[in-house]
Amino acid sequence: MRWIIGTAVAGAAALTLCAGLIVADGLTDEVRPSDVAVVLGSKVNPDGTPSPRLAARLGRALELYRAGVTPRILVSGGTGIEGVPEGTAMKRWLVSQGVPDAAVIVDDQGVDTRATARNATALMRAHDLRSAIVVSQYFHIPRTRLAFAQEGLPGVGSAHPDYFEPRDLYAIAREVPGYASYLLR
Template sequence: MKQPMRWIGRIMISIAGLVLLCAGLIVVDGLTDDIRRSDVAVVLGSKVNSNGTPSPRLQARLGRALELYKGGWTSHILVSGGTGIEGVPEGTAMKRWLISKGVPETAIIVDDQGVDTRATARNTSVLMHAHNLHSVIIVSQYFHISRTKLAFSQEGLTGVGSAHPDYFEARDLYSLAREVPGYAGYLLHR
């Protein structure tokens, strides 16, 4: 009876070690910005408040994209998200925020159908072709960068740069734990 329990224990420790290794790689990748001149910065959506304003997390993403735009790293910003329980389309709310910060409406592309990372990648590919854009920087939280780059690659968008905002909260631990199986799921199921 002791021998099978030892094997089960070893297997569980090995699995836990693998998960921690994967989480560590996701963190390193996400915290290592790959900023390059690109046609468009894609901001992935997050919660919008019921009054139509972006949540602090989403404002941090938008602020990072704004820095890239004002710094001349990108000429367009594509905002992508769905509509949460608040009833406000994320892309539309993000566009309003960017306009309020001085970004011309002509430099903003809205995707209100980016209900998840895969949809954002798919929609970005279509919108980039429609607007004759060829290079992209994704902007999201550090723990979300790896899976987003994978999804973009699976949609034929290669050489994707990335940038994360300096916004951290306790919830990131939960989000990081979700990203390990999330990444594996995207890797296995296109």
Template sequence: MPTIKRFVLAGLMLLSSWFVLHSAVVTIDGFTDDVQPVDCLVVLGNTVNSDGSLSARLQARLDKSLELYQQGVSPLILVSGGLGKEGHYEGTAMQRYLVAQGVPVQAILVDNKGDNTQATARNYAHIARQRHLRSALVVSQFFHLSRTKLLLRKQSVPVVHAAHATYYEWRDAYALFREFFAYYAYLLG
């Protein structure tokens, strides 16, 4: 019996260490912006409030993409999200916000079927093949970037970079915890 207890304890310690190391790598990767000229910025959606306004988290993502667009990092911005439970298509709301900030409508690609990260990666890869785009720069929260880059690479997008939105809240700790499981689910899936 003591041998089983030691084995279980060692397994839990190993899993805990793996989790801490993975979370540290994801955090460092997420805070290390890799801004390079690309064919398209890929902005992942988030909550659009019931009144049609953007959540602070989503607005931060769009503000970062706007900053990069204005710096000339990319001539195109893909805004991707699904139909939220609040009744708004995230991609359309994101497009509306960017147009109000001066981005020409023809510079914005709208993906209203990107209701999760995997769908966004798949949809961007499809658009990229149609338009002969070879690179992307992902914009999202820091904890989300490693997994998104993984998914885009799995969809054969040859060059993927990332930059994080500067918005933080307590729920990021939960999101970082969740990313551990999501990352490996997509890596192995």
């Protein structure tokens, strides 16, 4: 019985440590001049407007664009149950905020983090873009950067929006096995 309890305590401690490292890494932005900001998708409302979480990501990318850190923005996402392609909706929002249409690259096939990394690196090559900053929630940044490195684009910068909600606790717990599965790819 002591062995079972000891193992459970050790496992919980390891998961907590891993989660803490993921959060610390994700909250440490690495913003530097780059060719493009890559915004990962999230829920789009049925009317085509971004959810608050997605609007926060787009707002962070808009800050980078307006500050001259990135001259282009690549938006990537799939189509959720709402039936609205995330990339298209994200571009519409950015253009409504004054970003020129030509400065936004759309990937509507970024159905998950790995697909976004794969598609974004291919689109970057096609547009002769060599450096990127990924924009997502803080807990998602480490796995996203790992996916980009696995697709041949190491050293990707990162930026997270200042948007936090209670469901982040679930998302952080989910990122521990998610990161491990990407690491073991």
